[in-house]
Amino acid sequence: MALIFPRLAHNFIKNGYFPTDQATLERVVTALDVAGNELRILDPCCGEGAALHRVGEALAECGAAVQTCGVEFDAERAWHAKTVLDLAIHADIQDVVVAPRSMGLLFLNPPYGDAVADRAQTGDKRPDRLEKIFFRRTFQSLAFGGVLVLIVPYYVLDAEFAGLLARNFDRLRFHMAPEQQFKQCVVFGVRRRSDRPEPRTVSALIAAGKGEALEQVLPECWTAEPYAVPEIAGGEGHFHAVRIDAAQLAAEVARLHPHTLWPQFRIHFGAMKGAHRPPLTEMGRWHLALALAAGQAHGIVTSAGGRTLLIKGDTYKDKVRSVELAESSDGTVSETIILTDRFVPVIRGIDFTPGPGFGSVVTIQ
Incomplete structure (x- = not known):
């Protein structure tokens, strides 16, 4: 121009x-x-x-x-x-x-x-x-x-x-x-x-x-x-x-x-999608919690019986309460309360299976 x-x-x-x-x-x-x-x-x-x-x-x-x-x-x-x-x-x-x-x-x-004068100011200052x-x-x-x-x-x-x-x-x-x-x-x-x-x-x-x-x-x-x-x-x-x-x-x-704008764009999104490989052994609850916390459990899943769910995984932290009683030599009994952190995996889903349960929310815990 x-x-x-x-x-x-x-x-x-x-x-x-x-x-x-x-x-x-x-x-x-x-x-x-x-x-x-x-x-x-x-x-x-x-x-x-x-x-x-x-x-x-x-x-x-x-x-x-x-x-x-x-x-x-x-x-x-x-x-x-x-x-x-x-x-x-x-x-x-x-x-x-x-x-x-x-x-x-x-x-x-x-x-x-x-400049525009401030009407609230006092004095003779211009x-x-x-x-x-x-x-x-x-x-x-x-x-x-x-x-x-x-x-x-x-x-x-x-x-x-x-x-x-x-x-x-x-x-x-x-x-x-x-x-x-x-x-x-x-x-x-x-x-x-x-x-x-x-x-x-x-x-x-x-x-x-x-x-x-x-x-x-x-x-x-x-x-x-x-x-x-x-x-x-x-x-x-x-x-x-x-x-x-x-x-x-x-x-x-x-x-x-x-x-x-984002130099690492290809690193995060440029990888080609490959075939998923099953784990070497059955996943334990800790592995499941990690997968859910990482957002890896989500999307549409279909069971062998044909039930279809739209799922979203999450993890929350809970505490397990235990009580230990100890008796001293003089017969005094002391009580110790122990709170242990526990990560609880939760999967919530919407039932997309045609039938009476269509649209219902289910929780897998």
């Missing part, structure tokens, strides 16, 4: 979704490079998947194998993203598990606006911005040394957001997007271990958030040191939804080979 180009994606603008425009996207990819052979990148608000697909293409052109992972809340956009990304989940980001430090690049263009909520929820998926591409309205960069960025990222650079319909800016960064923020970096981001850097437009050709996406070691990492709807489950089952 062809990608929905960003210039056409305005038809999908709803629920705070503002897709990355083509001009901004093409300038972003010129600032990226690779620092490994196998990369994993994430867009937690991937929309129809066009932006992350383009980023993955650009990194692949640098010689790396790239796995693209996306999450989208809107069903229509999510199912389109499944056709262009390696892994795409239709879910709320709050219901998705992403392993910490499992991604080499985080492409984050979150929903814009205020509801938090969606951009901050999504950033806090997802930035820890980046590995140390991983690259952040953050696209938000520039006025969201207040003191709180600037401090959060500066505490967790190095090489922070602010640029205005070439398309200014939504007053977007692009912030690049490289994740580091959380530390005290550099005051000059915080001040620069706050000033940019006040509109004092509107002339710093993202260049068409990146001339500074590129942001190299690192390779992620340690397997595939965790990327899954804690709840999945029936449509996605059916799609995953159809996509994956059954033996991949």
Whole structure:
């Protein structure tokens, strides 16, 4: 299926979704490079998947194998993203598990606006911005040394957001997007271990958030040191939804080979049915109990006289009570009660023999 180009994606603008425009996207990819052979990148608000697909293409052109992972809340956009990304989940980001430090690049263009206010809360505290909520929820998926591409309205960069960025990222650079319909800016960064923020970096981001850097437009050709996406070691990492709807489950089952879902399928069910051999000696009650407990006594059986039963075997544990009396030298009598476990085999059946007893339940014990 062809990608929905960003210039056409305005038809999908709803629920705070503002897709990355083509001009901004093409300038972003010129600032990226690779620092490994196998990369994993994430867009937690991937929309129809066009932006992350383009980023993955650009990194692949640098010689790396790239796995693209996306999450989208809107069903229509999510199912389109499944056709262009390696892994795409239709879910709320709050219901998705992403392993910490499992991604080499985080492409984050979150929903814009205020979160829904809690009517029960008191005080003058305003509801938090969606951009901050999504950033806090997802930035820890980046590995140390991983690259952040953050696209938000520039006025969201207040003191709180600037401090959060500066505490967790190095090489922070602010640029205005070439398309200014939504007053977007692009912030690049490289994740580091959380530390005290550099005051000059915080001040620069706050000033940019006040509109004092509107002339710093993202260049068409990146001339500074590129942001190299690192390779992620340690397997595939965790990327899954804690709840999945029936449509996605059916799609995953159809996509994956059954033996991949259960590698031992052939071992348990692939053996050819052979002729049953009788035991060497007559089975005792213990053998019968084991056979019943293992579910080996079941099905339709017919006696030599023609009686037909549908049987199901079972085993339950009973206790056998015995009493021992002992007399001491002084004539005192003591009583000892002993309870011994005993496994009792039981076969219950439904009589399928035509006649007056048809349908009756019988117990063999």
